[in-house]
Amino acid sequence: MLRSRLSEALKDSLRAKTARVTGTIRLMLSGLKDRDIAGRPKGITAIPDDEILQMFNSMIKQRRESIALYEQGNRPELAKQEQEEIEIIQSFMPKQMDDAEVAAAVKDAVQKAGAASVKDMGKVMAILKEQYSGRMDFSRVSGLVKQSLG
Numbered sequence: 001m002l003r004s005r006l007s008e009a010l011k012d013s014l015r016a017k018t019a020r021v022t023g024t025i026r027l028m029l030s031g032l033k034d035r036d037i038a039g040r041p042k043g044i045t046a047i048p049d050d051e052i053l054q055m056f057n058s059m060i061k062q063r064r065e066s067i068a069l070y071e072q073g074n075r076p077e078l079a080k081q082e083q084e085e086i087e088i089i090q091s092f093m094p095k096q097m098d099d100a101e102v103a104a105a106v107k108d109a110v111q112k113a114g115a116a117s118v119k120d121m122g123k124v125m126a127i128l129k130e131q132y133s134g135r136m137d138f139s140r141v142s143g144l145v146k147q148s149l150g
Contacts, residue, residue: 002052002092003032003046005092006028007029009092010022010025010026013025020081020084020088024085024088024089025088027085028056028092031055031059032047050133053093053094053134054133054134056093057093057134057138059089060086060089060090063082063083063086064086066078093134093135094134095135096135096136096137097136102141103144105132105136106128106144106145107148109124109127110148115149117149118146118149118150120149121142121145124145124149125138125142
């Protein structure tokens with residue numbers, strides 16, 4: 001499903017001559033192709049949508065780190081470009097959960113895992129990644145899980 005949306009969006013951006021959108025979608029498709037190639041020895045011909053969403057999350061994380069560096073280096077024009085790319089990538093992702101939904105999901109996952117201490121954090125994160133992949137920022141969620149377990 002995501003693959004076809006990306007292909008259609010690329011065609012539309014080429015027709016509309018929107019360079020930023022075209023470039024960003026090409027980067028996304030390139031990353032997707034790299035992951036497909038890496039999966040071939042394992043017998044995977046095409047990675048599933050949940051892994052594609054994880055790839056999108058990592059792309060967003062990379063851009064956020066770049067924005068911080070560009071702002072430190074007093075390069076607002078480059079930070080703006082990165083922010084535009086984030087918005088384009090997010091347009092292909094499901095709606096992100098708000099803070100209240102994330103807190104409820106963490107509480108539920110802690111109960112399902114029977115987690116009692118920080119040692120059980122991996123179990124909780126596995127449950128969250130399985131159920132909410134692409135809908136929450138796991139780098140932020142891990143702090144919330146640690147807080148609820150510690």
